[in-house]
Amino acid sequence: MTRVHDMGGRFGDGPVQPEAEDAPVFAEDWHARALAVTLACGALGQWNIDTSRHAREKLSPKDYTRFSYYEKWIAALADLLVEKGVLTREDLAGKGAAGLHALAERALKAENVAAALAKGGPADREGGPAPRFSPGQAVRTRIPADNALADGGHTRLPAYAAGAHGYILRLHGTHVFPDSSAHGLGEAPEPLYAVRFFARELWAHPEHPDDEVVLDLWQSYLEPL
Amino acid sequence: MIVCIIKHDWTGPPAAAQHGIMPHDHHDHPHALLPPDPALRVKALETILTEKGLIDPAALDEIIDTYQNRIGPQNGARVVARAWSDPDFKAALLADADPVLAELGYYGRQGEHMVVVENTGLQHNMVVCTLCSCYPWPLLGIPPGWYKSDAYRARAVREPRKVLAEFGVTLPEETAVRVWDSTAEVRYLVLPMRPEGAEGLSEEDLAALVTRDSMIGTGLAKAPGEAPS
Incomplete structure (x- = not known):
């Protein structure tokens, strides 16, 4: 099940309140x-x-x-x-x-x-599993979007993109796997991809047929389609 | 200025804490032991940590000064202005931003893995972090409040065009929107379209047209002569 922070796509939040470009960096x-x-x-x-x-x-x-x-x-x-x-x-x-x-x-x-x-704290690492996917390839994300290692644990697969069909856009390299790293289970680096999804794949009422959402997703979030 | 919140019994622990229960996922989190008022809560924690030598208040001042005065959207604007002026620079930036930005000194915390995405007449890019508040600090500084708001995080992925309208931006029908949800340690900077009439301007004058919002994708670059927002 999701946690409250996983709010992408949620209804009911009302309008965004833009701020002036020169507003203070810290309001308080x-x-x-x-x-x-x-x-x-x-x-x-x-x-x-x-x-x-x-x-x-x-x-x-x-x-x-x-x-x-x-x-x-x-x-x-x-x-x-x-x-x-x-x-x-x-x-x-x-x-x-x-x-x-x-x-x-x-x-x-x-x-x-x-x-x-x-x-800084770069997240890319040597080693890890070989990339399984290449740009253009069709994939499906895991469902449910839960941490597979720790019940209720940290994950970076948002619920709105769980079980969705998308396409590999690019390989970013091999990065620390948050689902493991957040819980003291080691860095367990994995290939990380930008994956594009048509908005119509994610939402019942997309605004435009060509609109897309891109997410950065680790290899173990993805299956070949 | 609040001073001297030292050794005060500022709150009674909640009932569950008194029983020594410390589950990892319940409502009796340790933070409830601190004063509830946010400013007092931060001050109390800073005081405790300072007394134990775990933080140095002068280091805090230095961190704040860095993000309040030195690192901000003016960095990103310089990069955009250069990309508008120099096709080779732009090509290198879009192909592999990290070495290009490192050379300019724009590497650091929350900007370790940068990707620059270019707006065109056919594609408008917009950046969000639905899960938290990921943002390219070395290029844009600390994110504005709206970027971190529930409304933006919830809605940017589902109805970006309605969100853009709230920023006063309406895109043509032929322009597709690509929203980048920053779910990993990769940070995205939007390269906005160069406004009409900007030919021949110096990089410095071009940089003045580049707004923070245009590099997040919730705005467009200003036209020459347009009043500052």
């Missing part, structure tokens, strides 16, 4: 702090990007819906810090032990920020 000061605290904690090296995405997704549907964007970030970060044993519940409640943490030496310093952001 605490938005900026939430982003920075999250990035700085990531630098402690206790989880990867897939784990942190999963932490946001597994907020309860009620919290996910009522929280604003950066509220989700900070709630998920607090949860992750406890889940990974970096902080205790007592710490969060303001009753934790005083003094420096064992991981303090890994804390991101101001002088290392530029290098850390510039370095």
